[in-house]
Amino acid sequence: MIPTPDNNLIPIYPEIFLLVATSAILLIDMFLAESKRGITYVLSLLALAGAAAFTYADFASGATTYTFQNMVVSDPMGNLLKLFTYLTIGMTLVYSRQYSHDRGMLGGELGGEFYVLALFSGLGQMVMISANSFLSVYLGLELMSLSLYALVALRRNSTTSTEASMKYFVLGALASGFLLYGMSMLYGATGTLVITEVAAKIAAGTINPTILVFGIVFLVAGLAFKLGAVPFHMWVPDVYQGAPTGVTLLLGGAPKLATFAICIRLLVEGLLPLAIDWQQMLMILAVLSLIIGNVTAIAQTNLKRMLAYSTIAQIGFVLLGLMAGVTGTDASNGPAAYSAAMYYTITYVLTTLATFGLIMVLSRAGFEADNLADFRGLGKRSGWYALVMTVLMFSLAGVPPMMGFAAKFAVLQTVLATGQLWLTVFAVMASLVGAFYYLRVVKTMWFDEPVDTAPIKVAFDKNVVLALNGALVIVLGVAPDALLNACLHAMTRTLAS
Structure with missing residues (x-):
């Protein structure tokens, strides 16, 4: 930890x-035709690229710095x-640009709100990732x-959205x-909002453990809920299916990274002395998510809904x-276990x-390619897009040499290292069910006859x-060490600070 003055920006x-x-x-967009x-x-x-440049400079330094009375942390993870x-x-x-324009989410009364709300949701994720309070x-x-609530309802003329x-x-x-409520109970028990100080006070052993356990349950x-794990998953399939596909991707993509970050901040950095309590809860959530997610996905004919249940299983x-x-x-x-979970989150x-990007590629004005039947015969219509989708499905199923296999293998190694052979075998069996x-x-895509013969027109940038x-997806499966080692290095440095 590098001490920094509270006014250090x-x-x-x-x-x-x-x-x-x-x-x-937002202001510039108001005056654009x-x-x-x-x-x-x-x-x-360009705004995202600029923020990335600042962040990369911090990442390259490898330092951990705190500011604003330890409420904010900048660390490798x-x-x-x-x-x-x-x-x-x-x-x-x-991926979403043409799709959103065709559905009236860009231009007209709405202007560029889709982009602005997406950026504000990204800002919220950045605050979550850097939170130390x-x-x-x-x-x-x-x-x-x-921001995400507003994005889901951006198509105001759609009752489904x-x-x-x-x-x-x-x-x-x-x-x-x-x-x-969980955080308020922990604050009441420890008298501090700063996560690292909470850990220190719990480790001292002077706090009533009953209050802490109640706080952990709510936390x-x-x-x-935010991850979409069973039994708190009920919103995931309905929202994934009902939201415009571009917004579904905003929901199912970057927020998972931010939620993973606050899991590490709250549970690992703040409540590690009570790991025996919250690990048991996570094990139950993981087992239920793997069962319900994989089994229920089999019955789905809507691809977005199937991918929603797939997400629940992947969260397991x-x-x-x-x-x-x-x-x-x-x-x-x-460090090995948490970096494996981090690697898994990134690869997922x-x-x-790309999966939702392909759904938007096949969609057009007045037509949503979100049903399994819409992918019939895609190999005959466009072998390239069918090949990409095949790679993605193999990765989600955990088929080597895709990166999904490397991610599952990394997680299962860490579970096996704890001596829980039954849990490792169960996870493998659940993955076999999900492969179906x-x-x-x-x-x-490859063996059914196409029902849609409309030409697929896709912009160059997409x-x-x-x-x-x-x-x-292929490169990080064939050679996963670079990202795996980056995750391990970042997690080790972060936990050591």
Whole structure:
């Protein structure tokens, strides 16, 4: 830890830059004609690139710095997650541009609100990732959530989107309430809002453990809501299906990175002395998520809904990594377990990006390609897009040499290191069940006859990003060491500070 004066702004230069840039984009967009909306799009990508430049400078230094009375932290783990957050949001904007325009979410009365709200949700995620206080965690969470609520309801003439937004808002508010109540109990017990100080006071052993356990229950419930883990998953399939696909990608992509970050901040950095309590809760959530997610996905014919249940199952693996860090009182497996969960989260987000990107590629004005039947015969219509989708489905199923296999293997190694053979075998069996519905998509694309013969017209920038996205899925599977080691290094440095 590097002590810094409370008025030091250097650790939050990325947040300041993105806030100023997004506000400027909002003002500039007000004076743009609809035909020049592309300027807002380019400025949004440049804003993300600028924030990434500031963050990369911090990441390259490898330092951990605290500021604002220890409410904000800049460390290797947070900076690495921020870099992938910028990448995820930027790729989402590229994938969503034509799709959003065709559905009236850009131009007209709405202007460039889609881009501005996406950037504000990204700012909220950055605050969450850098949070070292219950207050800053909640501030970032609400900034992200309120932006996403508005994005889900952006198609005001769509009853499906409006219904999805209401469900997301009500259940999201409930989740925030759980999280806030849990944090308030921990604050009442420890007398501090700073996460690292909470850990120190719990380790001293002078606090009533009953209050702490009650606080942890509400805290884990709130985090499980945000992650979409069973039994707090009820909003995920409805919102994924009801939201416009571009917004679904904003929901299912970068926010997972931010939520993972606050899991590490709250549970590992703040409540590690009580790991035996919250690890048991995470194990139950992981097992239920793997069962319900994989089994229920088999029955789905809507691809977005199937991918929603797939997300629930994938979150089960992330939770397995988070619960494998401490065995009894031995926390030596922590860096490996938490870095494996971090790697899994990043690889899942990268795969999800391209999957929903392809759904938007096949969609057009007046037509949503979100049903399994819409992918029939895709191999005969466009062998290239069918090949990319095949790679993505194999990665989600955990088929080597895709990066999904490397991610599952890394997590299962850490679980096996704790001596829980039964849990490792169970996770493998659950993955085999999940492989069925992924391979069903592959079979539909290559062996069924096409029902849609409309030409597939895709913008150049979207094709380039899709190609790079698909290449990453293969490259990070064949040679996963670079990202795995980056995650391990970042997590080790962060936990040591």
